[in-house]
Amino acid sequence: MSVFLLGGSPSPHSSSSRLLQHIGERLGLHGQRLTRLEVRELPAAALLALESGEPAIARALAQLRQADAVVVATPVYKAAYSGLLKAFLDLLPQDALAGKLVLPLATGGSQSHMLALDYALRPVLASMSARFILPSIYATSEQIKRGLDGSLALAAPIAVRVAQGVEQLASELRAVAPRPVAEPAEAEAGVQAALHALPA
Numbered sequence: 001m002s003v004f005l006l007g008g009s010p011s012p013h014s015s016s017s018r019l020l021q022h023i024g025e026r027l028g029l030h031g032q033r034l035t036r037l038e039v040r041e042l043p044a045a046a047l048l049a050l051e052s053g054e055p056a057i058a059r060a061l062a063q064l065r066q067a068d069a070v071v072v073a074t075p076v077y078k079a080a081y082s083g084l085l086k087a088f089l090d091l092l093p094q095d096a097l098a099g100k101l102v103l104p105l106a107t108g109g110s111q112s113h114m115l116a117l118d119y120a121l122r123p124v125l126a127s128m129s130a131r132f133i134l135p136s137i138y139a140t141s142e143q144i145k146r147g148l149d150g151s152l153a154l155a156a157p158i159a160v161r162v163a164q165g166v167e168q169l170a171s172e173l174r175a176v177a178p179r180p181v182a183e184p185a186e187a188e189a190g191v192q193a194a195l196h197a198l199p200a
Contacts, residue, residue, distance in 0.1 A: 001173040003027050004067035005036040008074035008085025012038070015107035015144045019137075020073035022152045023105065023166060027071075030170040035063045039088045047087050061091065069101040069173055072125070076108035076116045089124060097130040101172050103165055104136045107144065114138040134168055137161050 005024045009016045017038065024034050037060050039047070046054035052061060064070065074081040102125050106117045117136040125133055143155035154162060 001068040001177055002033040002035065002066060003069045003071060003169075003173075004064050005034060006064070006070055006072045006085075006088070007036070007038040007040075008072070008082045008088065009038070010040050010082065010084050011075075012040070014075055015139065015141045016073040016075045016105060018146075018152055019105055019107060019139060019144055019162075020071060022154075023071055023073075023103075023162060026162070026166040027170060030166070030173075032069075032170065032173065035067065037063065039084045042088070047091075050091055052091050057091065060088075064092070064096065067100065068176070069103070069169060070097065071103045071105065071169075072121070073105040073107075074121065076106050076113040079113060079116050080120045081106065081116065089128075092128060094127070095129045097125060097128040099129075099131050101132050101134065101169060101176075102130045103134045103169050106136065106138050108138070108140060110140060111138075132172065134165060134172075137165050 003024070005020055007017050007020050011017070020036075024036060028034055042056055042060065043054055046057055052058060072085070074085045077083070104117055104121050104125065106114070106121065108114070108116070117138055122133060122136065137158070139154070139158045139161075143158045145153045147153040
C-alpha cells in the first residue's frame with residue numbers, strides 16, 4: 001500500500017516538516033511505500049494560478065490519486081492551516097480523497113491553536129470524500145526537539161500519539177490491502193480438500 005506525505009510548511013526546517021518526516025519513517029518500517037511532496041517545492045506562479053497541467057503539479061496530483069492514504073502536515077497560522085497548503089488543496093477535485101485514509105498533523109506555538117485542526121482542516125478533508133480521517137495529531141514546537149544525534153526527540157505525550165497514529169494507519173491499510181489471488185492449482189487443491197472434509 002502507498003502513502004502520500006503532504007507537507008504544507010513554507011520552511012524546510014519547520015516542526016511540521018520534521019514531524020511529517022518522522023511519521024513517514026515509522027510508516028516505512030511497516031512496509032508502506034512512501035511518496036513525499038512539500039508544496040513549497042512546486043512552481044509558485046503555477047500553484048497560485050491553479051495550473052493543474054503544469055508538469056510538476058500534474059505529477060504531484062497523479063501521485064496523490066495513486067495513494068491509498070495521505071498524511072497531511074501543516075503549521076498553524078492565525079488559527080488556520082497554512083496558505084501554502086490551501087493553495088494545493090484548491091487544486092484538487094471534490095472527490096480527490098475518495099477511498100483514501102487521511103492522517104492530519106499540525107504544529108503551532110501553543111496548545112491554544114490545536115483546535116485549528118478540527119475546525120479548519122478536517123472539514124476541508126472531509127469535503128473531499130475521504131474514506132476515513134484518523135484522529136488528528138497536534139504538537140507545539142516545544143514538544144518536537146532534535147536529539148544530540150540529530151534524531152527527533154518527541155515529548156512523551158506526543159510520542160504516544162504518534163505511535164498510536166502510525167499503528168492505526170498501518171492497521172487500516174492492512175485491512176484494506178487486496179488479498180493475493182490463489183493460483184488455479186492452489187484454488188483447485190483447496191476445493192478438493194474442502195470436498196474431502198465433508199461428511200459422506
